[in-house]
Amino acid sequence: MTDRLITHLRHVDLAVPDYDRQLDFYTTMWGLAPQVTDSGVAFLAAEGSPEQYVVRIRKAEEKRLDLVAFGAADRASVDELALRLGRDGVTLITEPGAMDTPGGGYGFRFFDVDGRTVEVSAEVEARQHRKVEEKESIPVRLSHVVLNTRTPEATVAFYEKHLRFALSDTLTHPHMGDVMFFMRCNDWHHSVAIARGPHTALHHASFEMRGIDEYMRGSGRLLRAGVEKVWGPGRHMAGNNTFTYFLDPHGNTIEYTTELERLDEDTWHPHLYDFSDPTVSDQWGTANPMNELVAKQSFNDVDRGVFVAPPM
Known part of the structure; x- marks a missing residue:
């Protein structure tokens, strides 16, 4: 599809009250690798993926889905998508701009029709990843x-x-x-x-x-x-x-x-x-x-x- 601006799924971000328990589960049991953990926020990577992280865990009073994030090919695609959404009356949470999450990049957020926060970004620095080996039972x-x-x-x-x-x-x-x-x-x-x-x-x-x-x-x-x-x-x-x-x-x-x-x-x-x-x-x-x-x-x-x- 020639006018498709989103290229792939990046990460899912969760908020939870019991942050320590959740972080321990996703790292020691589920098999994700902590990249950055600081003051109640953890960015967890999959060893086989170039994405900076595939799950973000945030300490909060109430459990919620913070957002779902997708990738775009380049900065122009991000700008074009934001323009299309705004023109069609979709509520933008942020305008396209520099991002301060691991790997940086350029992106924006909006609400989908159900009120979920969706993020789209490009130019995020690729993470140094590796081949998951035979019998290694962790997410790719x-x-x-x-x-x-x-x-x-x-x-x-x-x-x-x-x-x-x-x-x-x-x-x-x-x-x-x-x-x-x-x-x-x-x-x-x-x-x-x-x-x-x-x-x-x-x-x-x-x-x-x-x-x-x-x-x-x-x-x-x-x-x-x-x-x-x-x-x-x-x-x-x-x-x-x-x-x-x-x-x-x-x-x-x-x-x-x-x-x-x-x-x-x-x-x-x-x-x-x-x-x-x-x-x-x-x-x-x-x-x-x-x-x-x-x-x-x-x-x-x-x-x-x-x-x-x-x-x-």
Whole structure:
């Protein structure tokens, strides 16, 4: 798509009351590397990713999703996107300018249709990263984020119109209708998915592992440590990726995955998958059944950050 200005997903930023517990979990258990930790803010990198960080944790009185961040190709793309959004009546939180987060760069923030803060940036200095080795069960990169909303059709329309995301696939159900929309900003099957839920919140954040063996080793490490598993291990139909979902200490659902599908965007046609067929949710048949309890855990708490910009 020639006028797509967003190139990729950068990071997801979380605010939590118990900062020390959350930081310990994401570093010692989940496998992220602390880059900068100072006065209640931590920037955590994935060893295999050139992004300065893939998760930011901030100490706060209330749990919330601070923001979701995307990359753009260059400064001109950032300016053009900000101009388009402003012209279309989207609320800009900040105008394009220099950024003071690790790696610097040039970017701006705005509210999406549900009131989430979204950041877009370019010219962020690449982090010195490394190849994740065989049997090393740590994340290579942030794969995707899934967002809950009561009005997914409107959210999908916003991301299609304003950010030029493309629909890859949709999950539907005979009794519930369309419940999840997978959207892409490059040839990965999805960088964002929009889920139908009872309120606006983070559904889950997903982290790519090196391969099947590393994915299983990581899943097993968390199971042995007693981390609460939500769903998995299994392999989805949409995206063809593996999945094991866990809860972090503050009840955010996070996923280990691998082998997310890459598409030929010129020839791809979206599928409508009926997930009343159990092979749609899990091709392998190894995961615990998808039911109301599993779904409820990923609804998450009501997001206290809706239409409230994070303080940093």
